[in-house]
Amino acid sequence: MSTTTRPEKTFFESQREALIEEICKAFDQVLLNLNHLNRSLEGLAGVGQEFTEIEALWSKFDSVMSQPVPPNDPAAGPGGEGAQ
Numbered sequence: 001m002s003t004t005t006r007p008e009k010t011f012f013e014s015q016r017e018a019l020i021e022e023i024c025k026a027f028d029q030v031l032l033n034l035n036h037l038n039r040s041l042e043g044l045a046g047v048g049q050e051f052t053e054i055e056a057l058w059s060k061f062d063s064v065m066s067q068p069v070p071p072n073d074p075a076a077g078p079g080g081e082g083a084q
Contacts, residue, residue, distance in 0.1 A: 009017075
């Protein structure tokens with residue numbers, strides 16, 4: 001009877017398999033970290049979107065407040081409310 005047995009792995013083959021396994025684990029960890037980063041960025045973008053209306057309101061307020069008041073405007077009088 002002739003049975004073919006596979007010879008034992010060489011040092012190179014065993015080291016190569018160990019390194020490949022280590023690389024696969026590292027890639028899995030990188031993938032997990034990228035997924036975590038992606039979720040964090042999505043949450044950050046969501047929080048930023050909540051402030052767009054507030055930012056628009058403050059921008060409008062700033063543009064109104066930065067306009068000069070005409071000198072002959074009755075509302076600019078000493079009473080502040082158009083006192084005559």
